Amino acid sequence: MLFNSFEFLLFFPSVCIIFYALRRAKYQNIFLLLASYYFYMNWKPVYAVLILTSTAITYGCGLFVEKYQGNKRKQKAFLVTSLVINLAILFVFKYFNFINESLFNVLELLGVRWTVPNLDILLPVGISFYTFQALGYSIDVYRGTIKAEKNFFTYALFVSFFPQLVAGPIERAKNLLPQFHEEHPFNYDNAVEGCKMMLWGYFMKLCVADRLAEYVDAVYNNVAQHNGNSLILATVFFTFQIYCDFGGYSLIARGAAKVMGFNLMENFHRPYLALSIKEFWKRWHISLSTWFMDYVYIPLGGNRVRYARHLTNLMITFLVSGIWHGANWTFVLWGLWHGVFICLDNLYRHYFGKMKQNKPIAKLISIAVVFLIACFGWIFFRANTVDDAFNIISKIFTEHSGIFINNRSLMVFSFMSLFILIAKDIKDEYSLKFNFMHSKYCIVRYISYIALVFYILLYGVYNGGQFIYFQF
Amino acid sequence: MKKFLIKFSILAIVIIAVSSVILFVLKGNPDAYFLAWEKKVDAVKNPDRDNAVIFIGGSNVTFGINSLLLEDSLKMQVINTSIHAGIGMKAMMDEFCKYAKQGDIVVLAPEYHQPYGSWDGEEALSQLFFLYPYLGKSFNILQWKNVFSNIPSVLTLKKDYYKHILLHKNTKWSAYALSSFNKNGDIVAHWDKPKTDFRHYKPFNEDDFSEKYFNYLSSKIKQTEEKGAKVIIVPPVIAKTSFATLQENVKRVEETYKKYNLKQECPSEVFAFPDSLNYNTPYHLGKQGADKRTLLLVPIIKKYINK
Incomplete structure (x- = not known):
């Protein structure tokens, strides 16, 4: 269902009326979960299976990660399981054909015949958004930033909350999950x-x-x-x-x-x-920029490494950001373009200080x-x-x-x-x-x-x- | 919540009131294309008329037959009720089939996209409804949805008309005007105009396909034939390139006709014409194309005269 569709014009007020009529957070959440799945299934019902899979895996892994507190090895194993399965789903649906075609082109240049056929599947709407939101949750639980959510329905709502399900903002569990535990009486x-x-x-x-x-x-x-x-x-x-x-x-x-x-x-x-271009990235798609900052740039070492490595980290982050946007070399170039200017901005600040x-x-x-x-x-x-x-x-x-x-x-x-x-x-x-x-x-x-x-x-x-x- | 609802309702009432004035009270273009509806209804409704061949379909019929030539060939009155495919076969058949009588031949030439979401109307239905609100009496829920969701387009149309009047500018000539129809309901004003560029259709989304359309056709045809009229289905005319792209869709339409025991009078490809015969869309013909199609229709319809 699109926000600019007539269906949404009927759907949204109806959801609000029922939501406020339910009063208690527990019922409101279950209702919002049903409404969110209905919202998503309007595109292609079968793709709800993917969200459900992603939800179940990250939910389960989150619980195990918390259960094995103190056992870093087991915790890591569950985190990796969550990351690998979610990224594999994303890879198959979003990047397989792109990589397959790119391999075909490269190998053709080398005279090698590559015969793996492309997959005939449609990209599920918003897959990158909810996958990243769920992955952020897994990493946060592993890091101990948040506690694992015990209630499956509340967690499922966090992943599928309809206003931000298909195109963000990519929310952090720290911000959104606690809100599902609160009562939401009508506020003028x-x-x-x-x-x-x-x-x-x-x-x-x-x-x-x-x-x-x-x-x-x-x-x-x-x-x-x-x-x-x-x-x-x-x-x-x-x-x-x-x-x-x-x-x-x-x-x-x-x-x-x-x-x-x-x-x-x-x-x-x-x-x-x-x-500045640095400021641009603090203002543009903030939820994604901060996601990459927290889960890619900082784990790579951020700016607490040698300066050359710091610049490399920036470039890698922007390259990944470009690839996140789409399976096409045009997005890779777009990411690199911004990476280069972020590095130039950084170099200027490094050697000349902040511009007046x-x-x-x-x-x-x-x-x-x-x-x-x-x-x-x-x-x-x-x-x-x-x-x-x-x-x-x-x-x-x-x-x-x-x-x-x-x-x-x-x-x-x-x-x-x-x-x-x-x-x-x-x-x-x-x-x-x-x-x-x-x-x-x-x-x-x-x-x-x-x-x-x-x-x-x-x-x-x-x-x-x-x-x-x-x-x- | 009460305070919010009251304030929200006040705003909504003001917006609905202003919109209603624009939609229902402000006069629109007196030469509007959709005003042809009234004339077409009057022609079919006329109790004194002779038996007639009544064409129902979208603009593939409006821009696609030479009814005067057909009248000459069949020696029978021809009424072309078509205006726009976006009105939807349901609204068209609900209105025109009720006036069909013993001895009439009703020729249905629905576009291929009718079962793919058009049969219960699109933007055109909304435009028509605000000119002729009585049509709402026979609307189903999907038709109402289409009417309401296209209100902005109808408002825009009115705005453009008044902008045109205020600026006293001559708009470009367009075939889409009441004055472009001939007495039988065909658009003929473009016959002396040069062909324009147009885009061919991409395949329709199979997810949009609805068998309810065929169910509706089947029961409406039965109802009409019970009154003594004969209803036949002919394929729409379409440019060859688009026909080739829509192969899968066309095949599905043909198969579903068979499934519902609906007979198409000839294979679909008979009415896939060379692109050069089209005027401005894959469904709209110029004079040469309209004549060609008319001559192909003559033997098909003749079979049913005085049967």
Whole structure:
């Protein structure tokens, strides 16, 4: 079930009504678990088996890890079991065909015939998200950061909680699990705040992301027919499309959880207003960045090793992050691109200290530079193939003529929505005193809600389909 | 919770009220494509009409027959009730079959995607409903769902119309207008226009396939034939390239027809035409294509006249 589907519009209020009618945490959890599985099974019921498998394995291993406290060897064995089975499932469904094809290509160059056929399976929606959430739990129990959850249904709900099940935020057990043990009586402020988050999330998805997607798809799916200027515009549009698609989803997810009284972690914090690439990664897909920080970068040694090793750790972390996003060399290059800039940022700080960015002009230049680096990186992310990506880059620097405009009025709507988005991000970032949805005047708030609802109804795109991050 | 529900309800009421004014009160385009529905209903409903060949289907029929040529060949009145496949075969048959009478020949030419989620309507059904709310009387729950989930598209359509009026700009010529239909209900205004580029269909998702559609067809045909009309099913016309891509879907449709004892008058490939005969989609024909299809239909329909 998609957040931007009519079904969700009926599903969510129904879930809220029943959820609050149940009152006791025990019943609320069982109901939410059923609702979450129903939500997920709307795509392909059979894939619920995978979540259930992942849940059962991490739950069981968690209990054993805790049981064998003091016996590091046994604890490790159960942790490794959990990691291996979960990663194997992820590998089969997400990476097998990619590695198989890559092997075929490499071996073909060496004159060796590789005949293992590809698997004819669809990638289960959100597999990387719930797998990583479950793995995070296993590692946390092993490290003793949290206690293993004894109640299977509560744990199953932690893995499958519908607002964040298919595209995050990838929650930490430390934050989310305790919330399932609390009573959740109706709270007016939470409900209002949650609805506002959802409304803005829908604006980001339907009015910005899906609107810009029309231009981006037209250009990126026919690279050969477009010149550098059109490709630059499409790349800038994609930069905002991916932010609004994923940021919008995360906001709807957080809003939906908030309405029911749950606090999910912030996933996007105005990333394009970051002053450095390091800061960009503290603002972009925060739940994944911190996951990699906690479970990949730090176990590799983090920055408590020789400096060269520290930089290598950074590169490895970003490479893994790229691969996490998809089974394609384009994502690998995207990860490497960011890894290189993170290392450069680090080198600069290492040798010259922190950059002074107090003056507005210095801030503006920093924002522009980070934006450009991010934009350029998105070329690899969005391009259909590596060849396409390099072709786009080459065209951007060589071919310049008129900009392709597919539909003049759609372009106007795109810029109009972008303007609203950027204005709000700037207002929030610098705490400017223009409050619309948060105004102290009731009438201003109500007019803002109604205006935004009608803007979404009239200027939204309703056949935009899935969220980009579902494929990860 | 009471406070929240009250405030939320106030907002919802304002939004629903404003939307209702836009949807039901504000006048839309007087040359809107879907206004043809009324004329088509009147034509079939007319108690004084002679026996007729009544075509029911989506735009493969609207843009795909020359009913004047067919009338000449069959010496029988032809009424083309089709407008858009997205209205769904259910809404079309519910409306038009009830006016079929003894001696009529009802020709069904449903698009291949009807059983793949279209038969209970898409966006087009929503547009039609807000012009003719009486249709709601025969809607099932899925049709209502489709009507409501497509409200934003209907609002957008109204907004675009008023934007057009305010800006006094001439929009590009389009075949999708009430004035593009001829007296029998075919779209003919594009016949002197050049063919435009179009995308071919990708295979439909088999998960969307519904046998309920065939069940519905079967019972509706039975009901109509009980009134003395003859109902026949012909394949839709489609561009060859799309036909090739949809092979598996077409096969499944044919097999399910057989399973439900529904007879298709000829093999599907008979109406897979060269792409060059299409106008702007794989289902829409230009003049040459419409004539070709009409001539292929003549012997099929003739078999049932005065039978």
